[in-house]
Amino acid sequence: MVEFRVPLIIRGKVIEDADLEFGGRGGAAKFSSPDVGKHVGELALSNPSRMADLYRLTLEEVFDYLDALADRLSFGQNPYLQEAYELSCRTSGLGPDILQYYYRMMPKQMASEGMREIARHAVGTEYLEGWVETKLDSGITANIRAFGARTVHVVAGNTPSVSTLTIARNCLTRGDAIIKTPSNDPLTAAAVARTMIDMAPDHPLTRHISVGYWKGGDTTVEEALYQPKNIEKIVAWGGMASIKHISKYIQPGIELVTLDPKLSSTIIGEEAFVDEPTMLKVAAALARDVGGMNQEGCVNARVVYAQSGTDKKGIERLNRFGQMVWDAVQALPSHVSGPAQRVDEELQEEIQALRLNGEDWHKVIGSGGKAGAVIVSQMDEPVDFARILANRVVNLVPIDDMDTPVGAVNTYTQTIGIYPESLKVELRDRLALQGTQRLVTLGHCLGMGNHGIQDAIEPLRRMCRWIVEERAAPGTEDVRAPALAAE
Amino acid sequence: MDTYSAGEVTDNWSPRPVDQSRFGTDPQSMIWQLRKDAFAIPPKEIAEIQLTALRGRFEELVQKIPVLKRLADEQGVTKINRIEDGAQILFKHSVYKSYPFSLIEKNRFDRLTAWLDNLTVYDLSGLDASRIETIDDWLDMLYRDAPIRIIHSTGTSGKLSFLPRGKIECDLNSRSFVLGFEWDTPLEGLEDIPMIVPQHRHGFSAYNAVQDAVVKFRFHGDESMLYALFPGRFSADILSLGGRLKAAESKGSLGRDAISPVLLARRDQFIKEQASAPEQRREFFRNITQKLRGRRVSMTGNWTMLYELSVEGLAAGSEGVFAPDSLLVTAGGTKGKVLPPDHKEVTKRFLGIDKFVEGYGMSETVGGLFQKCEHGHYHAPPHYVLYLLDPATGEPYPRTGTQTGRLGIIDLLAGTYWAGLLTGDEVTLTWDQPCPCGRTGAYLGSGIRRFSEKEGGDDKITCAGAPEAHDNALAFLSDFE
Numbered sequence: 001m002v003e004f005r006v007p008l009i010i011r012g013k014v015i016e017d018a019d020l021e022f023g024g025r026g027g028a029a030k031f032s033s034p035d036v037g038k039h040v041g042e043l044a045l046s047n048p049s050r051m052a053d054l055y056r057l058t059l060e061e062v063f064d065y066l067d068a069l070a071d072r073l074s075f076g077q078n079p080y081l082q083e084a085y086e087l088s089c090r091t092s093g094l095g096p097d098i099l100q101y102y103y104r105m106m107p108k109q110m111a112s113e114g115m116r117e118i119a120r121h122a123v124g125t126e127y128l129e130g131w132v133e134t135k136l137d138s139g140i141t142a143n144i145r146a147f148g149a150r151t152v153h154v155v156a157g158n159t160p161s162v163s164t165l166t167i168a169r170n171c172l173t174r175g176d177a178i179i180k181t182p183s184n185d186p187l188t189a190a191a192v193a194r195t196m197i198d199m200a201p202d203h204p205l206t207r208h209i210s211v212g213y214w215k216g217g218d219t220t221v222e223e224a225l226y227q228p229k230n231i232e233k234i235v236a237w238g239g240m241a242s243i244k245h246i247s248k249y250i251q252p253g254i255e256l257v258t259l260d261p262k263l264s265s266t267i268i269g270e271e272a273f274v275d276e277p278t279m280l281k282v283a284a285a286l287a288r289d290v291g292g293m294n295q296e297g298c299v300n301a302r303v304v305y306a307q308s309g310t311d312k313k314g315i316e317r318l319n320r321f322g323q324m325v326w327d328a329v330q331a332l333p334s335h336v337s338g339p340a341q342r343v344d345e346e347l348q349e350e351i352q353a354l355r356l357n358g359e360d361w362h363k364v365i366g367s368g369g370k371a372g373a374v375i376v377s378q379m380d381e382p383v384d385f386a387r388i389l390a391n392r393v394v395n396l397v398p399i400d401d402m403d404t405p406v407g408a409v410n411t412y413t414q415t416i417g418i419y420p421e422s423l424k425v426e427l428r429d430r431l432a433l434q435g436t437q438r439l440v441t442l443g444h445c446l447g448m449g450n451h452g453i454q455d456a457i458e459p460l461r462r463m464c465r466w467i468v469e470e471r472a473a474p475g476t477e478d479v480r481a482p483a484l485a486a487e
Numbered sequence: 488m489d490t491y492s493a494g495e496v497t498d499n500w501s502p503r504p505v506d507q508s509r510f511g512t513d514p515q516s517m518i519w520q521l522r523k524d525a526f527a528i529p530p531k532e533i534a535e536i537q538l539t540a541l542r543g544r545f546e547e548l549v550q551k552i553p554v555l556k557r558l559a560d561e562q563g564v565t566k567i568n569r570i571e572d573g574a575q576i577l578f579k580h581s582v583y584k585s586y587p588f589s590l591i592e593k594n595r596f597d598r599l600t601a602w603l604d605n606l607t608v609y610d611l612s613g614l615d616a617s618r619i620e621t622i623d624d625w626l627d628m629l630y631r632d633a634p635i636r637i638i639h640s641t642g643t644s645g646k647l648s649f650l651p652r653g654k655i656e657c658d659l660n661s662r663s664f665v666l667g668f669e670w671d672t673p674l675e676g677l678e679d680i681p682m683i684v685p686q687h688r689h690g691f692s693a694y695n696a697v698q699d700a701v702v703k704f705r706f707h708g709d710e711s712m713l714y715a716l717f718p719g720r721f722s723a724d725i726l727s728l729g730g731r732l733k734a735a736e737s738k739g740s741l742g743r744d745a746i747s748p749v750l751l752a753r754r755d756q757f758i759k760e761q762a763s764a765p766e767q768r769r770e771f772f773r774n775i776t777q778k779l780r781g782r783r784v785s786m787t788g789n790w791t792m793l794y795e796l797s798v799e800g801l802a803a804g805s806e807g808v809f810a811p812d813s814l815l816v817t818a819g820g821t822k823g824k825v826l827p828p829d830h831k832e833v834t835k836r837f838l839g840i841d842k843f844v845e846g847y848g849m850s851e852t853v854g855g856l857f858q859k860c861e862h863g864h865y866h867a868p869p870h871y872v873l874y875l876l877d878p879a880t881g882e883p884y885p886r887t888g889t890q891t892g893r894l895g896i897i898d899l900l901a902g903t904y905w906a907g908l909l910t911g912d913e914v915t916l917t918w919d920q921p922c923p924c925g926r927t928g929a930y931l932g933s934g935i936r937r938f939s940e941k942e943g944g945d946d947k948i949t950c951a952g953a954p955e956a957h958d959n960a961l962a963f964l965s966d967f968e
Contacts, residue, residue, distance in 0.1 A: 345938070353585035355561070356554045357602070361587055384588045384646055 004031040029090035044230035053204035063112035080191035095338040122452020139473025146464035148175030156237035157185030228253025262414035285443030287328030291337035305405035339370035340391035511539030514899035526926035574883040577909035583648035607651040653903030660700035663855030667844035690721030693850035785814035797837035807839030852898035860924040
C-alpha cells in the first residue's frame with residue numbers, strides 16, 4: 001500500500017500523479033511519485049534568460065522572503081513538514097526525537113540572520129547584490145558579479161537539513177535549482193517548496209525551485225536533463241555510487257560540485273588522561289561527536305586516536321576511557337542521539353567476530369546492535385572494518401605519538417575533532433597537507449559555523465557563475481596601429 | 488558389514504557399505520552411502536540421526552575450538568537438547584576473517600597462526616611461522632606441517648577468510664565431486680575420465696582442494712589427467728594485495744614499506760606469469776578442442792567461469808567439444824557478474840554437454856552440493872542440518888511448511904573444525920512437503936539470493952562513506968622500481 005505521495009514540483013507547479021511506486025528505506029514505507037521522465041522537457045530550463053526575474057529583486061527582498069518563509073516553516077503549523085517528518089521517521093537513520101529536532105530547527109536555518117552572515121563570508125554580499133568594481137594594476141577596471149546558475153542538486157537524505165540548506169543557498173545565489181531527492185528523504189525539499197508556493201506562488205524565488213524524485217541512475221531522466229543546454233552545474237552530495245554515476249554526465253559545459261562521501265575522525269592528546277575528571281570531560285565531548293545525529297553524518301567521529309600510550313598501562317587507561325565514552329554515549333539526550341533505527345548487519349557480524357577472538361586485539365564494550373559499542377583496539381591500529389562504523393560504534397585506538405593519526409588522514413577525511421586546542425593548532429598544517437578538510441574543537445563536530453567552507457571547497461561560491469565585465473585601461477581603447485590611430 | 492569412518496578413508500570415490508544405525512555416532516560415514524539410499528531415509532529418522540550426531544559433534548568440538556566455546560558461552564548453550572539449539576551457535580562469515588589485517592602487512596604470521604589455532608581442533612602451537620613473509624608461504628607451511636589445508640576466500644572485499652579444513656575432510660572431496668552423478672549404482676571408470684579445470688591448477692581455493700583430491704585418489708597422482716587453464720598457482724598474495732590497495736584508499740597511502748620485500752622480489756615472476764597467460768589459454772584451448780575432442784570429461788566451475796570459457800571457445804570456432812555424457816557440476820552463482828539470459832545455452836553449445844548437475848553449496852562445508860532435481864529443488868543430503876532464520880531477528884523459524892528466510896547450516900561431516908554457518912543467503916525452504924522427485928528431507932527452492940544483492944541498488948544517499956577502489960594489483964606492483 002502506498003502511504004505517501006511525493007509530488008513533482010516544477011517552478012511553482014505541483015504535479016501529484018502517482019505514476020510510479022517506490023519502496024522506502026528499510027522496506028518500511030512506500031511512496032508514489034509522478035514519472036519524472038514524462039516531464040523532463042518542462043523540468044529543464046532551456047532558456048537561461050528566464051532567470052532575469054531573479055535579478056529584479058534586491059538582496060534585501062531575498063532576505064525578507066527568507067524570513068517570511070522561516071515563519072511558515074514552523075513545524076507545529078506546517079502540514080507539509082509534518083508529513084515529511086512522518087515519512088522520514090520510517091526511512092531515516094535518525095530516531096523520531098532527533099528528526100523532530102532538525103525539523104524544528106528549520107526556521108532558524110532559513111532565517112535571514114544566518115543567511116546574511118553566510119552571504120558576507122561565503123560569497124561577499126556586494127557580489128550577490130550587483131556589479132563590484134575593482135581597479136587592476138594594468139589600469140583595467142573589472143566589474144564582477146556572482147550570478148546564479150541552472151543547477152541540479154542531488155541531495156543527501158541522512159538529515160532533512162540538507163534539503164532546506166540547499167533551498168536557502170539557491171535563494172541566496174539566485175539560481176534555478178532542480179532538486180533530486182533521495183529515497184531516504186523524498187519529501188522534505190518538496191515540503192519546503194510547497195510552503196513557498198502557498199506563501200508566494202508567483203515570486204521569482206518560488207518560481208526557480210523544482211523538486212522531484214527519480215531513482216538515481218534513471219537514464220530516461222538523467223540523459224535528457226544532464227545536458228549543457230539545460231544546466232550549468234550539478235551539486236552532488238555523498239554516496240560513492242551516486243557520485244560515480246553522475247560523473248559520467250560531466251562534459252564541457254557542465255561543472256560538478258561534489259560534496260564527496262567522507263569519514264571523520266578524532267585525535268585526543270595525552271592531556272586528556274591527566275586525571276579522572278579530565279577523562280570524564282573529554283569522554284563526554286567525544287560522545288557528542290560519536291553519537292550526535294546518531295552517527296549518520298560524515299562529520300561524526302568513528303575512529304578515535306588517543307594518546308593514552310600503547311604499553312600495558314596505556315591500554316588499561318584507554319579501556320577505562322572506553323567505558324566512560326560508552327556511558328556518555330548512552331546518556332546523550334534523546335533529541336541528540338538514540339538507539340539505532342536499523343542495525344547494520346555486516347557491522348554487527350564483524351563486532352561479534354571480534355568478541356569471539358577474545359580480548360587480545362580488541363576489547364568490545366557494549367553489545368553492538370541498537371545500543372552501539374565502543375571497540376578499544378589493544379594495539380595501535382583501527383579495526384579493519386573502520387569504514388563501515390555506524391550505529392554509534394566507535395573505535396578507540398591507542399597511540400604513543402601523532403605520526404599514526406596524521407598518516408591515517410587522507411582526502412576522504414572530512415572533519416577531525418581534536419583535544420586539546422593547542423594540539424589542534426600544532427597539527428593543523430600537517431593534517432591539512434595530508435588531506436583533511438575541517439578541524440574542530442572536540443565535541444563540536446556537528447556545529448557548522450556560517451563561514452561557507454565545506455569539504456575544502458566553498459560550495460556557495462562554486463554555485464555561482466562569476467561574471468566579469470572589463471573596461472580597458474584608459475588610453476588603450478583604440479586598438480588600431482599607432483599610425484592609423486594618430487590620423 | 489564393513490563401515491567406514493574418517494580414519495579409514497581410502498583411495499576411492501565410490502559408495503561403500505555403511506551401517507545406517509551408526510550414522511548418529513559416526514556421521515562422517517554418511518557420505519559413503521549410495522545416494523539413492525541417502526535420499527530415502529524417512530524424515531523422522533533423519534531428524535533422529537541429526538540430533539544425535541549434532542549433540543556428539545558439539546560435545547566433541549566445543550572443548551577443542553575456543554571460538555565455538557566463546558560463542559556457545561555467549562549464547563548460553565552448554566549442550567544440544569533440541570535440534571533448534573544449533574541455530575544459536577552458527578558462525579558468521581566474519582569469524583574466518585576476524586584477524587587484524589595488519590598481521591599480514593607486518594609479517595606476523597606467527598600471530599596469524601595463533602589466531603587460526605582458535606578455529607581448529609588441531610594444536611598449531613608448535614608450528615614455526617616466524618620467518619614467513621608471504622601468505623602463500625604460510626599456506627604452504629600449514630599444508631606441509633599441520634594436518635590442515637586452508638581454504639581461503641576468493642572475494643575482493645580486501646581481506647581473505649581462512650578456513651582451517653582438516654586434510655581428512657579435504658580427502659572427502661573426491662567423493663563429494665561425484666555425488667551429483669551417482670544414483671542407484673556406483674559410477675564406473677572414473678579413472679579414465681580426464682578433468683578440465685577452467686582456472687588455476689594450484690592454490691588454496693575450494694576448487695583447488697577438489698582438484699587435489701581428484702588427482703590424489705582418482706588419478707592416483709597422474710597430473711596429466713588434469714587440464715588446467717593456468718598450470719600455475721592462484722596466489723593468495725596477489726589476491727590480497729588487490730584488497731590492500733583498496734583498503735589503502737581509506738586507511739592512508741600504501742607505500743613500498745607496506746609491501747613485503749619478498750612479495751616485491753617475486754613481482755617479476757608474477758608479471759612473467761601474467762604475460763604468459765595468453766599462451767597458456769591458447770594451449771588450453773588447443774588441448775580441449777583437439778586432444779580431448781569428443782571425449783567424456785569431468786569438470787566443475789561456476790557459471791561465470793564456464794560462460795567466459797565458452798564465449799572464447801565459440802569465438803575461436805569450436806563447438807560441441809566434449810561427449811554429451813560428460814560430467815559437469817556447476818555451483819557458486821555468477822559471483823556478482825551479470826551474465827546474459829542465454830548464458831546456459833551458450834555454455835552448452837560450446838561444451839556439447841547435455842546435462843549439467845547444478846548445485847548450491849559453500850566452502851565452509853565439506854559434504855558437497857545441494858543437488859538440483861528435475862523439479863528445480865535443491866536437496867540437502869542428510870548430513871546437513873538446516874536452519875531457517877528470521878533475517879531481522881535471527882530467531883529460527885519453525886521447522887515445518889515452506890518459508891523464506893536466512894539459511895543456516897551445520898555440516899555433520901566436519902570433525903576438525905566447526906562447520907556451522909549462518910549464510911548470507913535468502914532461501915525458500917520446504918521442510919516436510921515431499922518433492923515429486925522422491926528424495927526425502929528438506930529442500931530449497933531455486934530462488935536463492937544474497938541479502939547483500941537484495942539490499943543493493945537502493946537509492947539511499949548519505950554523505951558518510953569511504954572509497955571502494957578497484958585497482959589492478961599487478962599494475963601496482965609493476966610500478967615499483
